[in-house]
Amino acid sequence: MTGRRAVRGAAHGILTALAPGAAARWATDVFSDTRALGLRPDNVLPLGAQRFAVDGSPDVTGGYVWGEPGDGSPTALLVHGWASDSSSMHSFVGPLRGLGFTVAAFDAPAHGVWPGSQATMTQYSRAVAAVLESLGGARVVVAHSLGAVAAVSGLALRGEEPEALVLVAPTHTLSGVLDRWDGAGMRIGPGTRERVYAELHRRNGVPVSHWDAVARGASLRCPVLAVHDPADTWVPYADAEAIVRALPGARLETVRGVGHIGILSDPGVQALIIGFVAERAAATP
Incomplete structure (x- = not known):
């Protein structure tokens, strides 16, 4: 100690x-600390991105977008994990852009560039909903860790269903984390x-039990891909197994030796995710 x-x-x-x-x-x-990893990045525009405004959230007033919103191309939204920020998801920007997607990301309340060091899952899920509203929806959502609970909760708040949902090392419940x-x-x-x-x-x-990826995502009927490493020491592999068992149309891809953070930049993981998204894009008129 x-x-x-x-x-x-x-x-x-x-x-x-x-x-x-x-x-x-x-x-x-x-x-509830959002700065446990000591991350306080400068408010610098990521390479190749432009800013977009977010309405409806007092905690998140903007985000980053690669591409031209409103040009007719489909949108993919990246949702980072707790105590991290949007930069952790940047490895997916290039591959998704290569598929023709406009790609958006944002820092959660009291994460990244936003002030504060405390946040709630209610704030995070409402921010996801506000971002989706400001973007006009998203055809693909990629979420990491506890961001998976925030993502499905935000989708549920909007009554929105993407064409593909990717959960990377996903957390099943906040109760389990606690x-x-x-x-x-x-x-x-x-x-x-x-x-x-x-x-x-x-x-x-709401009670802690409310924050359950399966319960919040119960109405989802879109294809779901979960990717997880059995040796992940931060989020148990059993969380991904539980989510996939319960959500219809979900499948689990096992990757090894990447860990909870390395899974976001692993080329093999990126190939799995891009293949899944491309398959869904091809199947959607």
């Missing part, structure tokens, strides 16, 4: 004994964990 984690753990233990409600709120703040969480040095006992669940319910306006 690092010195910082040790100090945090000791302080949280004292606070839990004296003021368990405050200790639970602190733990919820740490769990249950696996090590507390970042804090000693999260059963009582504190229950209070964190309650605090997340208060902040999101």
Whole structure:
């Protein structure tokens, strides 16, 4: 345990004994941290992109687009994972552009270029819906990690169904993430964990169990491709298996030795995804 984690753990233990409600709120703040990886990029336009405005979200007012929106070409939307930003998805821009897609990406609330270090899944899913609305929809959505839950939730909010949905190392439920969480040095006992669940319910306006990729995507009938590495130490492979078992028209491609982050830049993974998208594009008039 690092010195910082040790100090945090000791302080949280004292606070839990004296003021368990405050200790639970602190733990919820740490769990909801969007800067855990220390990412605060400069607001620089990515190579080859232009900006587009997002209406309807107080947290996300714009994003990046490669191509010409409104020129008649189909749109593909990239949705990054928690504590990351849109740059993590840039490896898919070139291949999707090669298929003739306009490609869009954005930083989630309190991620990337946006201020703050705390966000909720409610904010993220509403931002996805607002981005989709501003783009006029998307024929393809590619989402990574916990962004998979945000993506299907945003689609559900709009009642929109893409022609192809790609989930890369997808998270099944937020409950699973919280249950696996090590507390970042804090000693999260059963009582504190229950209070964190309650605090997340208060902040999101819905219980933690609401954030379930299968439940939120239950109405989807589009083809779904999940790609996951069984050795992923961040999100269990079983999450992808559960999603694919439950969503109609879903299939799972297993890749090995790429990990949770490396999966986004692996050429073999890109080939699988581009092949799937091209197959769906060819099947759609």
